Amino acid sequence: MYSKGTKRKFSGSADTATDDKAMAASYSLQRQSLLDMSLIKLQLCHMLVEPNLCRSVLIANTVRQIQEEMTHDGSWQVVTEAFSSPSHGPSDRLVATEVLCRSPVLEQQGGGPKLYSVMGYNGCREEEVVTDKALCSVAVGDGAPALLLGTIGHCWDRAELRVAEVEAGVSEDSLSGSGDEEETRCREGTKLATGQVFGMFEIKNSPPGSDPALEELFSDVDASYYDLDTMLTGIQSTPKMGPYDLLDSLASSHGPTSNSTCRADLNELDHIMEIIVGS
Amino acid sequence: MLKYTFKGVGGGNDFQWCFSQVKGAIDEDVAEADIISTVEFNYSGELLATGDKGGRVVIFQREQESKNRPHSRGEYNVYSTFQSHEPEFDYLKSLEIEEKINKIRWLPQQNAAHSLLSTNDKTIKLWKISERDKRAEGYNLKDEDGRLRDPFRITSLRVPVLMPMDLMVEASPRRIFANAHTYHINSISVNSDHETYLSADDLRINLWHLEITDRSFNIVDIKPANMEELTEVITAAECHPHQCNVFVYSSSKGTIRLCDMRAAALCDRQSKFFEEPEDPSSRSFFSEIISSISDVKFSHSGRYMMTRDYLSVKVWDLNMENRPVETYQVHEYLRSKLCSLYENDCIFDKFECCWNGSDSAIMTGSYNNFFRMFDRNTRRDITLEASRENSKPRAVLKPRKVSTGGKRKKDEISVDSLDFNKKILHTAWHPKENVIAVAATNNLYIFQDKIN
Numbered sequence: 001m002y003s004k005g006t007k008r009k010f011s012g013s014a015d016t017a018t019d020d021k022a023m024a025a026s027y028s029l030q031r032q033s034l035l036d037m038s039l040i041k042l043q044l045c046h047m048l049v050e051p052n053l054c055r056s057v058l059i060a061n062t063v064r065q066i067q068e069e070m071t072h073d074g075s076w077q078v079v080t081e082a083f084s085s086p087s088h089g090p091s092d093r094l095v096a097t098e099v100l101c102r103s104p105v106l107e108q109q110g111g112g113p114k115l116y117s118v119m120g121y122n123g124c125r126e127e128e129v130v131t132d133k134a135l136c137s138v139a140v141g142d143g144a145p146a147l148l149l150g151t152i153g154h155c156w157d158r159a160e161l162r163v164a165e166v167e168a169g170v171s172e173d174s175l176s177g178s179g180d181e182e183e184t185r186c187r188e189g190t191k192l193a194t195g196q197v198f199g200m201f202e203i204k205n206s207p208p209g210s211d212p213a214l215e216e217l218f219s220d221v222d223a224s225y226y227d228l229d230t231m232l233t234g235i236q237s238t239p240k241m242g243p244y245d246l247l248d249s250l251a252s253s254h255g256p257t258s259n260s261t262c263r264a265d266l267n268e269l270d271h272i273m274e275i276i277v278g279s
Numbered sequence: 280m281l282k283y284t285f286k287g288v289g290g291g292n293d294f295q296w297c298f299s300q301v302k303g304a305i306d307e308d309v310a311e312a313d314i315i316s317t318v319e320f321n322y323s324g325e326l327l328a329t330g331d332k333g334g335r336v337v338i339f340q341r342e343q344e345s346k347n348r349p350h351s352r353g354e355y356n357v358y359s360t361f362q363s364h365e366p367e368f369d370y371l372k373s374l375e376i377e378e379k380i381n382k383i384r385w386l387p388q389q390n391a392a393h394s395l396l397s398t399n400d401k402t403i404k405l406w407k408i409s410e411r412d413k414r415a416e417g418y419n420l421k422d423e424d425g426r427l428r429d430p431f432r433i434t435s436l437r438v439p440v441l442m443p444m445d446l447m448v449e450a451s452p453r454r455i456f457a458n459a460h461t462y463h464i465n466s467i468s469v470n471s472d473h474e475t476y477l478s479a480d481d482l483r484i485n486l487w488h489l490e491i492t493d494r495s496f497n498i499v500d501i502k503p504a505n506m507e508e509l510t511e512v513i514t515a516a517e518c519h520p521h522q523c524n525v526f527v528y529s530s531s532k533g534t535i536r537l538c539d540m541r542a543a544a545l546c547d548r549q550s551k552f553f554e555e556p557e558d559p560s561s562r563s564f565f566s567e568i569i570s571s572i573s574d575v576k577f578s579h580s581g582r583y584m585m586t587r588d589y590l591s592v593k594v595w596d597l598n599m600e601n602r603p604v605e606t607y608q609v610h611e612y613l614r615s616k617l618c619s620l621y622e623n624d625c626i627f628d629k630f631e632c633c634w635n636g637s638d639s640a641i642m643t644g645s646y647n648n649f650f651r652m653f654d655r656n657t658r659r660d661i662t663l664e665a666s667r668e669n670s671k672p673r674a675v676l677k678p679r680k681v682s683t684g685g686k687r688k689k690d691e692i693s694v695d696s697l698d699f700n701k702k703i704l705h706t707a708w709h710p711k712e713n714v715i716a717v718a719a720t721n722n723l724y725i726f727q728d729k730i731n
Binding site: 030031034037041050052053054055057058060061062064065066275 | 372376481510511514531568571621622623627
């Protein structure tokens with residue numbers, strides 16, 4: 001299906017410039033796709049059993065690598081800048097947080113971050129894009145500052161996080177014992193997963209202009225509602241500011257090459273979810 | 280040091296592997312609990328232990344070779360089955376602790392009983408397996424049914440006699456080594472002093488005394504002060520076969536550290552550091568993941584060690600740290616499929632590897648129920664398949680081949696047809712003979728060399 005990875009070749013023809021651009025576009029698409037896949041993998045840790053630490057560390061390292069390269073390329077700036085305008089959420093929050101912080105209530109009220117995560121869609125791109133020889137050989141720049149994953153380590157400290165949540169009274173209906181233990185555990189696990197993501201993707205130094213209203217909104221969000229499935233499908237069905245708006249804003253500011261392919265495709269999203277849930 | 284010579288393995292001229300036995304259900308529907316998670320021969324090769332995801336241990340014993348059937352080397356039959364670990368619930372963390380047996384290691388036999396260590400993610404247990412084939416009869420103070428006799432009625436005394444009974448094999452847990460690991464235990468290894476053993480989890484390695492269960496010494500700790508800085512975990516550890524002060528541990532970044540316990544109480548600084556420099560031309564986002572070492576095994580001689588990463592097996596000379604002395608490609612054709620394998624999580628599969636008794640050959644598993652053997656002397660390699668189709672008694676195993684180019688020859692299988700759900704992660708080689716045990720999901724295959 002896929003041939004052995006090869007380096008990009010210099011074609012030397014008149015179409016070189018277009019070829020390079022196309023290849024670069026294809027490469028950054030695939031890279032973004034890999035990033036999204038990795039983020040999903042990190043979030044979908046098994047709820048009942050402690051996640052495999054080795055696997056999580058390897059995925060996190062992969063995400064870091066991609067982010068470093070994107071920072072080097074300047075394409076990371078595109079993503080963070082897109083969130084920096086006043087009507088949008090705190091700029092330093094990683095895209096994934098936006099998805100998971102959203103609640104239907106907020107959407108209806110028109111409050112909260114209006115942007116839809118790039119992840120929501122990139123996750124549903126056509127599958128061919130994901131694997132390609134370009135992706136299998138990469139040059140990672142060194143010396144890139146690590147913006148990302150300031151607290152990805154929170155993912156590891158599952159135990160502490162759980163204890164903290166219990167103390168904070170987040171899971172008020174958790175260890176009640178009676179009733180359906182399984183269901184309780186599932187809900188708890190879901191809360192934890194989102195708690196993890198909160199912790200995971202929050203950059204340590206929150207920007208001075210971070211939205212206090214936003215913080216307040218998140219503080220009493222009922223995390224038990226959050227189920228990755230619901231959230232992602234929620235995005236698809238009731239967009240306030242649709243995915244296309246985000247793309248337009250990106251297009252107008254920088255003209256990156258990934259626009260045209262960032263169209264939401266519900267079928268692709270379902271397919272991705274199937275893979276994830278099935279695995 | 281005894282040297283065993285074999286005619287040659289892995290495709291040698293007059294050497295062939297034959298099917299011997301297969302254990303386990305034939306059912307297409309595999310119960311998760313029946314999936315074999317570890318396989319290990321004991322020191323003599325007489326016993327073969329398997330652990331499964333359901334927390335059970337099954338021990339097979341080799342029949343004595345009988346004169347009636349000289350052509351069949353002793354077969355392995357079930358000797359003992361017991362539930363080693365049960366699922367547990369960690370109430371503090373609200374997490375389940377799986378009962379899956381991660382590793383079994385035999386202890387050297389010191390008396391008539393056999394002992395082994397088995398571990399799940401959190402707790403190690405020492406099991407004693409003993410035989411009982413006699414029972415006493417003719418007690419004075421009680422009847423045959425066990426009812427107590429009235430002592431005043433006893434008029435004469437007799438000496439109880441030992442009468443033979445049907446062989447009963449009992450397994451009893453003699454030691455439970457618990458509460459020493461915060462993270463998941465991936466390895467246990469018995470030391471050559473036969474008194475201590477080490478257990479390794481993702482971030483720490485502990486040294487235990489076999490007699491003492493209430494404490495262990497922490498000898499390696501790579502947990503960073505700030506967990507956010509965690510980028511590397513311990514993936515496997517093993518004690519040196521002869522030097523009781525030496526052990527090695529491998530990491531998710533493809534490095535191996537050899538430590539000397541005499542140097543310091545906490546062996547955070549290694550004595551030797553083994554790492555092969557990366558080939559810049561093959562660098563990709565998956566480079567680190569595929570370099571992660573899933574298994575490390577010392578050779579029987581103690582001069583070499585072998586490591587398994589996702590695509591290859593490497594043999595290292597303990598005296599040379601900067602690169603391995605031998606590298607064998609297990610399934611290089613998967614290199615262009617890494618993204619798919621990352622997507623379906625197969626890239627995180629942990630394959631084990633093993634040496635033969637004379638250290639002249641090594642074996643490891645692959646997908647599609649294939650397993651590979653490499654002869655270190657002739658540099659030949661062979662791919663064989665563990666499948667029910669090739670399971671006629673003493674049927675010679677036909678070498679398999681995966682076609683990598685465009686043209687697929689007859690009998691070759693294309694990369695896209697490989698079944699990635701059929702993975703051979705666990706294999707074991709008899710310490711003295713050419714007998715191998717291969718775990719294929721819920722089935723255990725035993726192959727032997729053909730007797731000419």
